[in-house]
Structures are given as C-alpha cells and as structure tokens.
Amino acid sequence: xxxxxxxxxxxxxxxxxxxxxxxxxxxxxxxxxxxxxxxxxxxxxxxxxxxxxxxxxxxxxxxxxxxxxxxxxxxxxxxxxxxxxxxxxxxxxxxxxxxxxxxxxxx
Amino acid sequence: xxxxxxxxxxxxxxxxxxxxxxxxxxxxxxxxxxxxxxxxxxxxxxxxxxxxxxxxxxxxxxxxxxxxxxxxxxxxxxxxxxxxxxxxxxxxxxxxxxxxxxxxxxxxxxxxxxxxxx
Numbered sequence: 001x002x003x004x005x006x007x008x009x010x011x012x013x014x015x016x017x018x019x020x021x022x023x024x025x026x027x028x029x030x031x032x033x034x035x036x037x038x039x040x041x042x043x044x045x046x047x048x049x050x051x052x053x054x055x056x057x058x059x060x061x062x063x064x065x066x067x068x069x070x071x072x073x074x075x076x077x078x079x080x081x082x083x084x085x086x087x088x089x090x091x092x093x094x095x096x097x098x099x100x101x102x103x104x105x106x107x
Numbered sequence: 108x109x110x111x112x113x114x115x116x117x118x119x120x121x122x123x124x125x126x127x128x129x130x131x132x133x134x135x136x137x138x139x140x141x142x143x144x145x146x147x148x149x150x151x152x153x154x155x156x157x158x159x160x161x162x163x164x165x166x167x168x169x170x171x172x173x174x175x176x177x178x179x180x181x182x183x184x185x186x187x188x189x190x191x192x193x194x195x196x197x198x199x200x201x202x203x204x205x206x207x208x209x210x211x212x213x214x215x216x217x218x219x220x221x222x223x224x225x
Contacts, residue, residue, distance in 0.1 A: 001169065034211035036152070043200060043218060044144075044152060049211035056213070087152050091210030094166040096142075096154040 002026055002090050004099035012107040013078055021073040021102045023088035028068050032092040035064055035073045038101075039084045047086075048073065075104075109133040109214040111201045116219035123191055127219055129184040129201030134214075136182045137161075140204035142212060143177065143186050145221075147197040155199070156186065157210070171195075191223045 003026040013019050023033065031051035036044040046055040048064035051071060061076045075082055083106055088099040115127040127143070142157040156167045156177040165177055176187040184201055199219050202212035 032210075036212075038152075043215035044212070045215075046205070046211055046213045049205055049209050049213075055205070055211070085151075089152075089154075089211070094157075095168045096157065096166070096210060098152040098154060101151045 001095050002029060002093055002097050004088050004090055004097055006086075006088060006099040006102045008102060009100070010103045010105055012105045014107045015078050015080055017078050019075045019078055019082075019104055021075075021086055021104070023066075023071045023073070023099050025069045025071075025090055025092075029090045029092035031067045032090055033064075033066070033071050034089045034091070035062075036087045036089065037082075037084050038087065039081075044087065078104075109203060111203065111214060111216035113199060113201045113216045113219035116199065116221045118222045118224065119191055120225050121191060121193055121223055124187070124189045125191065125221060127186040127188065127199055127201075127221075129216060131182045131184065131201075131203070134203065136179075139206050140164075140210070141179060141184045142202045142204065143184075144200045144202055144212065144215075145195075145197040146200070146218075147194075150197075153197075157204070158184070188221070191221075193223050196221060196223045 005024045035048040038044040052064045110132045112130045143155040174190045201216045203214040205211045205213040
C-alpha cells in the first residue's frame, strides 16, 4: 500500500501567520491527493482534492500544490478556527490511505 | 444539503458481529461511491472500505479484508463486521465520494462508536 508521511507532526503558529504543511508519498501518486481538516470533536472536512482544487465552500486562504510524491497545503493568514489537525489522503491506488496528520497549534 | 447518519455501533465482545448502517439524504445516492472511515481513540483516520456507485467496485483495507463486508441499497450504506477484534474499536464514519472520478470524501456523518471488549 502507499504510505503517506506528513511533516511536521506539530506546527505552532499565531493568528495572521502563514502555515505550510507537507505530505510525502512512498511512490508516485500523480496529483491524486486530498487534504482534510479535523477540529476537536468534529468529523473531518474536505479542503482540497486532486492536489490543488478547493472543495466547495472552502476559503481561498487554503491552497494546495504538488505532484508525484511531494505535496503542500498552505494556509495564509491563519484564523483562530484553523487550529486543528490536517490529514492528507491518496487515491492513486487502493487501498486508499491517509497520512498520520499534522496538528496546527497556537504558538 | 447532504446528510449522512450512521447507526448500529455499540459494545460487543471479541469475535462477535455488528452491522453498521448509514442513512443518506440530500443527494442522488445512486450516483456516488461511498466509504467507511474509522478513527481509533486518539488516533488518525483510517480508510476501512469503499463501494462504487453501482456496487461494481469494492475495496477494503488489509486490516479488515475477509472480515468486513460493505454493501449499499436504496439510500443506505452498510458495513457488516464479523470476527471483531479489540483493535476494531473506534468511531466509524460514513462518507460520500466527491464523484467525477476523484476519490475524495466531501461529506461525512458524525460517526457511530464501536467498542470491542471482553
């Protein structure tokens, strides 16, 4: 199965700052990558699909890039509600796999 | 508005069975693939199983293959879980595929809790 590695495990930032989260795949997954946000006690929410397409209703502060094995989620000008856990997910091959997550904390 | 409501979770002994259900509304159910994703307590997301819009394609995580069976009928998604293990404990989410050939999960239920313990 394709293994996704996310870095860093935790990132500490402040509101208004820019955050950059990384996801690396164990093999080429083309652009078949999605990003999710999960706030405490809530179900995950789709942010980005196919590496760079924002899901419906997602703020333009969220952007995704990358292809092949290296991907990035960028959150510009962090808002208080952005402090959550972020997961990447690949759909290049079944089984579908998720990364272990990056926690975005207040500095 | 898409609405997914899971049910069927509970406390069960190892080796026993449970059947999870997910009631879908607010979209044309027959047009979309559907998935089950679980989250063990305090852990990350784990895809469990997915089923195509017409049940023509079905997949399972290696950890549940041969024990779990996914199915769909009318506006409901199901997960039959047999030979349950302690490590199957977690919150099970039903999720809708975004469609159009992309496997991304654009709508999620609130989950149903499965606890496997003696």
